[in-house]
Amino acid sequence: MRLSTKGRYGVTAMMDLAIHDGVGPVTLADISQCQGISLSYLEQLFSKLRKHGLVEGVRGPGGGYKLARPAEGITVAEIIAAVDERVDITNCNGNGDCQNGQRCLTHELWTELSNRLYDFLNDITLSQFVSRPGIRELAMQRDEINGRFALAKRQASALRQEAR
C-alpha cells in the first residue's frame, strides 16, 4: 500500500465523477480546471483508471468520463491501487528472504499492518461520501459558482426528476 498525491488526485477525481453520477459524463477539462491539475496529466491518470475498469470514456461533444460501476461498488483502495500501480511489493531485498532465507519478523508485522490498512480503505466506497443527503444539491451550487454550467444544468433537471 502506498499513498501519494497521485492517489489523492485519483480519489478526488473519482469523487467528482460519483457526485455527477447519472447526470452525465464529466469532462477532464472540467476536473482539470476545478482541481488545478494539468489536462494531460489527468489523461494519464484516467488511462489507468480506465484500464482498471473503474471509469468509462465517452467521446465526442457532451462526452467525458463516467463511473464504470455503481459508486457503491468502488472502493478507495481500488482507486489508489489503480493509479499508484504498486507491482513492487518489495518487502525485503526483493522477494521475502531477509538474509538467511528467513524473513525478518518486522517484515511480517509490517505486512500485517499493510493488510489492515488495505482492508480499511477497501471498506470505504465512493458512495459513502457522495450519497449523503444534500451533497448533490451542494455540488450543483458549487458547479454554478465554478462555471460548470453544463453540469449544473443537468444536475438540476436530474434533481427535479428525482423530486417527482
Next chain:
Amino acid sequence: MRLSTKGRYGVTAMMDLAIHDGVGPVTLADISQCQGISLSYLEQLFSKLRKHGLVEGVRGPGGGYKLARPAEGITVAEIIAAVDERVDITNCNGNGDCQNGQRCLTHELWTELSNRLYDFLNDITLSQFVSRPGIRELAMQRDEINGRFALAKRQASALRQEAR
C-alpha cells in the same frame, strides 16, 4: 497523509526497536543488515525520528537506538508523519481556494477521508504488534538465525528474568 517506502522503513525500524524494548539499544548496523537498507540512509531517517522525540540514541560500544517512550504511546501515524515530513497539506493550488475563493466539494470530501485515515493509523500503536504473547521469544530465535547474537543473548536473559 502520505505513505511511501520511507514511511515503511520508519515503521519497520520502529517495530524492531519495540521488539527489543527493555533489552537494550539496537544498532543501526543491525537494522541495516536485517532490512537491507543502507546504513547512512537509516541514519538520516533516525535523525528525523530523534528530532520528533520518538527515539533516543546511545553512543559508544553497546549503544544504539531505543524508543524514547513506551511502545503503547507511539502510533504508526506519528512515525509516518515524522519521516515523511509532509508540511505541505496542499489541497488546492496552495491554500484552500479552488478558483473563485470557493473550495471544490471534492476537496472537502478528500479532507474528510484523509482525516479518517489519520485517525485509523493514529489508533494503531507499536505495542499492538509487539506485545502479543510469544513475539519476543520468536524475535530471539530470528535474531540468532540472522546473526544478531548480542541482541539474542540480552533478550534471552531478559526473558529468564521475566519468567522468575
Next chain:
DNA sequence: TAAATTCCCTACTAATCTAGTCAGGAATAC
C-alpha cells in the same frame, strides 16, 4: 590513555518518480 564502537552531521550523487508539455489520432454530436 588508546582504540574500538556507535551515534551524529553535512555535502554530494545516481536513479526514479511527479507533474507537466507537446503533438497527433480516433470517435462522436451537431
Next chain:
DNA sequence: GTATTCCTGACTAGATTAGTAGGGAATTTA
C-alpha cells in the same frame, strides 16, 4: 465537416528516494 472530447505516445524540468562519502563526538573497554 467541424468542433469536441477521449486516447496515445514521446519527451522534459524538477523533486524525491536511496545511497555514498567523510568527518566528528561521545562512550565503553582493554
